[in-house]
Amino acid sequence: LHERLPIEGPEDELQMLAKTMNGMIDRLEVSFARIQQFTSDVSHELRTSLTIMRGEVDVALSKDRTAEEYRQVLLSVLEEVIYLSDMVEKFLSMSTETSNAKQITLKAIDGNAMFDYLRNRFLPMIENKRMELHVRTAESLILHGDEDLLRSLFVNLIENAIKYTPEGGTVVIHAKNKGEFAQIQVMDNGIGIPEQHVPFIFERFYRVDDSRTRSQGGTGLGLSLCKWIAEVHKGTIEVHSKPEQGTTVTVSL
Numbered sequence: 001l002h003e004r005l006p007i008e009g010p011e012d013e014l015q016m017l018a019k020t021m022n023g024m025i026d027r028l029e030v031s032f033a034r035i036q037q038f039t040s041d042v043s044h045e046l047r048t049s050l051t052i053m054r055g056e057v058d059v060a061l062s063k064d065r066t067a068e069e070y071r072q073v074l075l076s077v078l079e080e081v082i083y084l085s086d087m088v089e090k091f092l093s094m095s096t097e098t099s100n101a102k103q104i105t106l107k108a109i110d111g112n113a114m115f116d117y118l119r120n121r122f123l124p125m126i127e128n129k130r131m132e133l134h135v136r137t138a139e140s141l142i143l144h145g146d147e148d149l150l151r152s153l154f155v156n157l158i159e160n161a162i163k164y165t166p167e168g169g170t171v172v173i174h175a176k177n178k179g180e181f182a183q184i185q186v187m188d189n190g191i192g193i194p195e196q197h198v199p200f201i202f203e204r205f206y207r208v209d210d211s212r213t214r215s216q217g218g219t220g221l222g223l224s225l226c227k228w229i230a231e232v233h234k235g236t237i238e239v240h241s242k243p244e245q246g247t248t249v250t251v252s253l
C-alpha cells in the first residue's frame with residue numbers, strides 16, 4: 001500500500017487520475033491503521049477481562065473453599081461479565097456507525113417525555129449514592145433525531161456524571177431551545193477531568209485514569225459513542241471541566 005503513482009509530467013488527465021488514485025490510497029491507509037488500532041484495543045480489553053476471570057476461577061478450584069469465598073469469586077466474575085456485556089453493547093451501537101450512518105431517520109421526539117423517562121431510570125442510582133438529580137427542561141422541547149440513539153447519548157452522559165461524582169453530589173440536566181437548536185447540558189459537581197486529558201476523552205478506549213475507571217466498570221467507549229451520535233444528528237458535543245469542581249457536557253442538536 002505504500003506505493004504511490006508518480007505525478008510528475010504534464011498537467012493532463014493522466015496526472016489528475018494519478019493524484020486521485022494517490023488520494024484514495026492515503027485514505028485507505030488511514031482506514032487500515034484505524035481498523036488495526038481498533039482490533040488491538042478490543043483484543044487488549046478482552047484479554048484483560050478473561051485473565052481476571054481465569055485467575056479467579058483457577059484459584060477457586062485449587063482447593064476447597066468456603067461458601068463465602070465462592071460467592072466472592074462469583075461476584076468478581078459477574079463484574080467482569082457485566083463489563084464485557086456493556087462493551088459488546090457499545091460495539092454493536094457503533095457498528096451502526098458504519099452501516100447506517102446515512103440512514104438514520106429523523107423524527108420529532110418529545111424531549112420532555114424523554115427526560116422524564118431518564119429521570120425515572122436514574123433515580124435509583126442517584127438515591128443509592130445519596131445524590132441529587134435536577135432536571136430542568138424548556139416547556140415544549142422537541143428534538144429531531146433517532147430516539148434510540150439520542151436516548152443512548154444521554155444515558156451515557158448521565159451515567160458518567162453519576163459515576164464520576166462522589167456520594168452526596170449533584171447532577172443537573174438543563175435542556176432549552178436556542179433558536180433552531182436544542183441545547184442540552186449535563187452538569188455534575190464531581191471529580192472533573194484534568195485539562196491535559198480533555199482533548200482525548202472522545203477517543204475510543206480513552207480513560208483518564210485506567211485503574212480508577214476500570215474498577216468502576218468504565219470501557220472508555222461511552223463518550224466516543226456520544227460524539228458519533230451527536231455528529232450523525234449534525235449536532236455538536238463539548239466538554240468543560242475543572243478538576244475537583246465538576247464537568248459540564250453541552251450537546252446542541
Ligand code: ADP
Nearest residue numbers: 160161164192207208218219220221222223247
Ligand atoms: P468510561 O467508560 O471510562 O466512563 P467514557 O468514554 O464515557 O468512558 O469517558 C472517558 C473518560 O472521560 C472516563 O474514563 C473519565 O475519566 C472521563 N469522564 C467522562 N465523563 C466524566 C465526568 N462527568 N466527570 C469526570 N470524568 C469524566
